Amino acid sequence: MSIDFNNMEDMSVDEILSFLDAKRISADKKREEIKKLRSAIESTKIVKRDTFEDVISENNIGVVECDDDFDKEVEFYLSDFLDLKVYDKESIEDVLPSRSNYNYERIVLRIMAEITHDIKDIREIIISDSVMDKDDLEEYKEELLSLTNKRDTLREILLYEEDEIDNNKQNTLIFLPIKGTEEFRIFDELKSIPQEEYAGFLELFESIKNGTFKNIRRFTNNKSLNGAIEVKGHQIRVVFQRLSKDCYGIVSMFMKKTQNNNEYRSTLINRYTEFKSMEKELKEKIKDQDFILKNNQLEEKLFAILSSSKVNEEGGCK
Numbered sequence: 002m003s004i005d006f007n008n009m010e011d012m013s014v015d016e017i018l019s020f021l022d023a024k025r026i027s028a029d030k031k032r033e034e035i036k037k038l039r040s041a042i043e044s045t046k047i048v049k050r051d052t053f054e055d056v057i058s059e060n061n062i063g064v065v066e067c068d069d070d071f072d073k074e075v076e077f078y079l080s081d082f083l084d085l086k087v088y089d090k091e092s093i094e095d096v097l098p099s100r101s102n103y104n105y106e107r108i109v110l111r112i113m114a115e116i117t118h119d120i121k122d123i124r125e126i127i128i129s130d131s132v133m134d135k136d137d138l139e140e141y142k143e144e145l146l147s148l149t150n151k152r153d154t155l156r157e158i159l160l161y162e163e164d165e166i167d168n169n170k171q172n173t174l175i176f177l178p179i180k181g182t183e184e185f186r187i188f189d190e191l192k193s194i195p196q197e198e199y200a201g202f203l204e205l206f207e208s209i210k211n212g213t214f215k216n217i218r219r220f221t222n223n224k225s226l227n228g229a230i231e232v233k234g235h236q237i238r239v240v241f242q243r244l245s246k247d248c249y250g251i252v253s254m255f256m257k258k259t260q261n262n263n264e265y266r267s268t269l270i271n272r273y274t275e276f277k278s279m280e281k282e283l284k285e286k287i288k289d290q291d292f293i294l295k296n297n298q299l300e301e302k303l304f305a306i307l308s309s310s311k312v313n314e315e316g317g318c319k
Contacts, residue, residue: 073217075111082112088150099247102212109159116152171210175250175283176299177276190254198237202254203307205232205239209249225270248287252276
């Protein structure tokens with residue numbers, strides 16, 4: 002059985018996801034219109050990109066524990082995808098995960114399923130409302146055209162075969178310098194972090210590095226932080242923003258001891274404002290391999306420091 006992408010709008014979301022290798026059931030009912038979908042097949046491995054065939058049967062699908070982390074990862078990319086005002090291949094690829102991301106096909110197929118569902122919903126609204134206001138009708142038609150074009154471009158991207166994909170490739174972390182100095186903000190912030198928290202911070206940075214984004218959350222309630230993203234553990238946070246499909250600017254690392262800490266919020270806003278003032282420049286600099294190499298070296302230095310707590314816990318030198 003194969004997927005006919007030309008008639009994808011006639012398929013249900015369940016039918017699309019039935020071509021995925023089911024492993025998880027979602028607990029996060031993020032979108033009401035796919036509530037039923039979220040309690041069904043969730044997952045995720047397409048068998049062959051050239052044929053899009055799968056031999057999954059209902060007998061192979063078992064009820065397993067929830068995968069909230071995957072939902073959060075999808076939401077991270079889906080939000081940027083839906084915000085796009087254009088639908089050319091390059092722009093869409095910039096908001097998708099890197100092809101080397103182990104969840105790449107899961108995420109892209111999930112986005113396609115949700116887009117297809119939205120397309121069907123809009124078509125049904127247009128058909129069912131014969132007395133719709135002309136302006137509303139035009140708005141729906143524009144949204145329908147936008148979603149259809151995005152979906153078609155997404156299909157093209159998914160069907161595209163790269164000659165070689167480096168599955169070991171990971172995201173690059175970009176660190177902010179302290180203006181007027183040769184120092185970097187992250188190492189200055191590290192001075193205030195207790196060593197017993199190093200292992201937790203290392204896990205957060207590694208989750209940005211490998212694209213799993215532990216406990217990811219966007220800042221949506223503060224316009225001064227609009228666009229900022231955080232990964233978090235117990236009382237520890239790393240705030241960042243995406244610069245390209247595989248480069249992430251590190252804004253700040255800190256400990257959050259209370260839910261309403263005005264001092265930390267004020268500091269974070271200042272850090273993010275500083276980052277935004279450099280964002281355009283950073284997006285140009287990441288095209289320079291020497292700049293990437295420098296940040297790779299900074300990353301190695303940071304990871305070595307954060308890994309030192311593991312050595313201590315195992316009885317090594319302090």
